[in-house]
Amino acid sequence: MTFTFRPLDPLKDAELLHSWVTHPKAAFWMMQEAKLQDVERAYMEIAADEHHHALLGLRDGVPVFLMEKYDPARRELVGLYEAQPGDVGMHFLTPPTDTPVHGFTRAVITAIMAHLFEDPATRRVVVEPDVRNTAVHALNAAVGFVPEREIDKPEKRALLSFCTREQFEKAVAA
Template identity: 80%
Template sequence: MTDTKFDFRPVDPLRDAGLLHAWVTHPKAAFWMMRDAGREDVERAYTRIAADPHHHALLGLRDGRAAFLMEKYDPARRELVGLYEPRPGDVGMHFLTPATDTPEHGFTRAVLTAVMTHLFEDPAVRRVVVEPDVRNKAVHALNAAVGFVAEREIRKPEKSALLSFCTRERFRKAVAA
């Protein structure tokens, strides 16, 4: 899986709503908190993100086909406002790999590595911030594997979250290991 190449493109809310709806409403995506969303709800949500200068949704492509979803956001203006002290160079991130009938060993870690590489390609990004649900043990392990360090539990309106950070240096060391 380490030689897997991914490309990124912005989500097109109209064109991608059906695909995203299938992904975010699947039981595997329970932590995405859209299980009961209709297709129109997904389209509206991603239309709002597309119009927001501080929040961006991207599809990760493998061989030109949509393979995962990532979102990046400014945590000083979205998601984490008032919940931690943002630093210059912070970027928030979410990612979702869709459910599949043919799981591929190492795929999700390869996706997370690609997402982090993509974020750190921007020289202004110094640290990636995540806030996954405290119950999502699988993502905590993946985050740790690429260099995230958990700081503390925080309470968001929709969940209890584990606030975690990954610097460029910690990411480089983790993926080099």
């Protein structure tokens, strides 16, 4: 599967995003009760933030997933771990579907990781999914993430995990 990326347009894409983040499948996204205006506002804040970026992943020009990348030394994980130069934080969301495609989500996270490592400054990717999100833990492991420890964030208990470029390349070559 081939994906391309484009910056998310908070106003143009808000309705689509709203349908994704409020779906029961997206419970770990913590926006179940969000109104359309809440989604617009949240992504306008990200668009204005030089340390946090939202992108849509496209397949044949159609948005099929959301990816956020952020500087974990300045957003999300400030004070919760010792950031290193070249660390990039990442979140991703695949929307609900009535016709699941086997291997789709793994292809998405693989494409996201490859995209992040296209930047030579990226040395490792940092994630902090909810400890209860076992599905994403398995996907993370499949692309080379190694859990370090559980941490307490204001909104959740999270599993802090890291993946270096070498760990990613080894995992996807296997």
